[in-house]
Amino acid sequence: MRQRILVVGWDGADWDIVDDLLSRGLLPNLEHLIARGGRGTLLSTVPSHSWSAWSSFLTGYNPAGHGVWDFVERDPTDPDRRIPVSSTSIRRTTFLDRLSAAGVEVRAANIPVTFPAWEINGRMIGGVAIPPRASFVTPSDFATELRERAPFPINGLEWMKFERNPDRLIDDARHLVQQRTSSFEVLLEGSWDVAVCVFLAPDRLQHPLGAFLLPTHPLHDQVTDSPMADALRGVYRLVDEALGRLVACAGPDALTIVMSDHGFRPVERQANLTAILRELGFAAAGSRNDLAHSVRRWAPTRAITHSRVGYALKHLIRAPAMLDWSRTVAYSAGTSGAISVNLKGREIHGTVEPADYDTVRRDVAEALLSYRNADTGDQPVAGVLLREDLPDGDHADLGPDLLARPAPLWSFRANIDAQTQSSRWPSGDHRQEGILVASQAAAADLGPWSITDMAPTLLAMQGLTASGVDGHPISMIARDTGDLLESDHTGSVEADAVTREEQEEVAQHLRDLGYIE
Numbered sequence: 103m104r105q106r107i108l109v110v111g112w113d114g115a116d117w118d119i120v121d122d123l124l125s126r127g128l129l130p131n132l133e134h135l136i137a138r139g140g141r142g143t144l145l146s147t148v149p150s151h152s153w154s155a156w157s158s159f160l161t162g163y164n165p166a167g168h169g170v171w172d173f174v175e176r177d178p179t180d181p182d183r184r185i186p187v188s189s190t191s192i193r194r195t196t197f198l199d200r201l202s203a204a205g206v207e208v209r210a211a212n213i214p215v216t217f218p219a220w221e222i223n224g225r226m227i228g229g230v231a232i233p234p235r236a237s238f239v240t241p242s243d244f245a246t247e248l249r250e251r252a253p254f255p256i257n258g259l260e261w262m263k264f265e266r267n268p269d270r271l272i273d274d275a276r277h278l279v280q281q282r283t284s285s286f287e288v289l290l291e292g293s294w295d296v297a298v299c300v301f302l303a304p305d306r307l308q309h310p311l312g313a314f315l316l317p318t319h320p321l322h323d324q325v326t327d328s329p330m331a332d333a334l335r336g337v338y339r340l341v342d343e344a345l346g347r348l349v350a351c352a353g354p355d356a357l358t359i360v361m362s363d364h365g366f367r368p369v370e371r372q373a374n375l376t377a378i379l380r381e382l383g384f385a386a387a388g389s390r391n392d393l394a395h396s397v398r399r400w401a402p403t404r405a406i407t408h409s410r411v412g413y414a415l416k417h418l419i420r421a422p423a424m425l426d427w428s429r430t431v432a433y434s435a436g437t438s439g440a441i442s443v444n445l446k447g448r449e450i451h452g453t454v455e456p457a458d459y460d461t462v463r464r465d466v467a468e469a470l471l472s473y474r475n476a477d478t479g480d481q482p483v484a485g486v487l488l489r490e491d492l493p494d495g496d497h498a499d500l501g502p503d504l505l506a507r508p509a510p511l512w513s514f515r516a517n518i519d520a521q522t523q524s525s526r527w528p529s530g531d532h533r534q535e536g537i538l539v540a541s542q543a544a545a546a547d548l549g550p551w552s553i554t555d556m557a558p559t560l561l562a563m564q565g566l567t568a569s570g571v572d573g574h575p576i577s578m579i580a581r582d583t584g585d586l587l588e589s590d591h592t593g594s595v596e597a598d599a600v601t602r603e604e605q606e607e608v609a610q611h612l613r614d615l616g617y618i619e
């Protein structure tokens with residue numbers, strides 16, 4: 103008989119926070135799992151944002167392997183435009199598909215980047231970001247059953263909208279955790295071998311309110327006894343209760359793994375890398391005319407109404423459109439520190455000759471590293487990686503040319519106007535070190551592993567191997583597996599295409615999470 107495995111994802115959970123909550127006795131279910139098995143560190147991808155990391159979780163490949171580097175990617179039909187990444191952007195076979203092909207019964211719920219949902223051998227509830235009105239559950243008879251018995255609330259916790267009303271954000275988090283746990287309980291009915299259920303509340307609360315939860319935040323001592331800190335710890339308590347409910351669904355013999363896609367660190371200052379690159383002379387701002395022009399070009403292809411043009415003008419993903427390309431040699435988009443060279447032959451308005459590519463990258467790296475805000479003396483950039491410093495793969499070319507790493511207490515964000523500014527909201531951001539707990543393990547200390555190791559681990563425990571992936575089975579969890587059969591790796595995610603209107607709706611969710619401008 104196959105070993106039943108339940109994976110519970112806590113997006114953004116970090117040992118600094120979780121250990122504090124464990125010591126307060128607020129996470130009894132997690133504590134029980136650790137006592138029965140072991141705990142370790144799960145290292146995120148570089149860059150450590152959720153879209154790359156969960157794609158690595160699903161495939162076992164680094165971003166250079168699966169091609170998901172950012173929240174947005176180039177539109178293959180219109181190189182001037184960026185579109186939100188979706189499940190069809192994952193260019194490798196997921197373990198859900200490998201298990202399905204081998205006849206293993208799977209369940210997947212709320213894993214980021216799994217919209218559009220696709221057919222697997224089992225049931226799937228797609229994960230963020232989901233356009234309102236879109237169908238996101240497969241197969242369709244399960245979609246109907248779920249709608250009737252425990253409707254799944256999509257997206258939510260767009261924390262950028264709650265700065266004046268953080269109590270509402272926490273209320274919403276409580277409701278979402280409860281409702282989603284009920285949906286997951288329906289999902290976990292019947293027979294299955296491998297199930298994954300993800301909770302996003304830790305990440306969505308720690309970005310704006312990290313100071314209340316992170317003992318390493320300079321303000322933490324001042325706020326840790328506040329009602330807000332209590333309320334936030336209360337949400338974690340619910341997430342732990344949910345863990346107990348899901349473990350009960352899986353049954354006493356199941357192996358339970360709790361993991362995060364990245365950890366969290368304190369933030370006190372924000373920097374806008376594109377604004378800094380402009381100040382340093384590597385990029386130049388575009389005019390409103392350029393923006394209006396690019397929208398006009400784009401509008402007729404959608405046959406949109408006049409009011410929709412206004413909507414589009416306001417909401418177009420404008421990172422590339424807002425720059426004067428003729429005077430730009432390097433630019434940044436998103437929050438992860440990724441920088442692209444405006445390379446001729448690759449970028450639509452490229453200015454940099456391929457022969458100058460390396461010189462430009464070195465100049466940009468040097469300038470960013472020595473950059474200081476003239477007024478404040480702020481130095482937001484602690485390091486700059488070149489593409490070849492990152493793990494290699496077939497889709498390395500889709501990745502950034504340079505990756506800036508923030509100094510301690512700094513966060514890179516595209517949605518601020520100044521080059522640098524202080525920050526109370528957000529007060530937390532990602533770091534690479536996430537959490538890993540397994541209820542049955544060969545050692546209490548699992549050590550450090552990579553998020554790319556999750557897929558090979560889950561496959562090995564079902565008797566399968568995936569040659570060629572970057573990750574390796576976690577030996578302390580996948581023990582005594584014997585000879586493994588090569589798993590089917592044909593094709594990547596096969597799901598319906600996302601419409602342009604849905605892309606805009608997804609972009610709005612990303613904007614409300616502060617990921618894009």
Ligand SMILES: [Zn+2]
Binds near residue numbers: 114152305309532
């Ligand atoms: Zn996050």
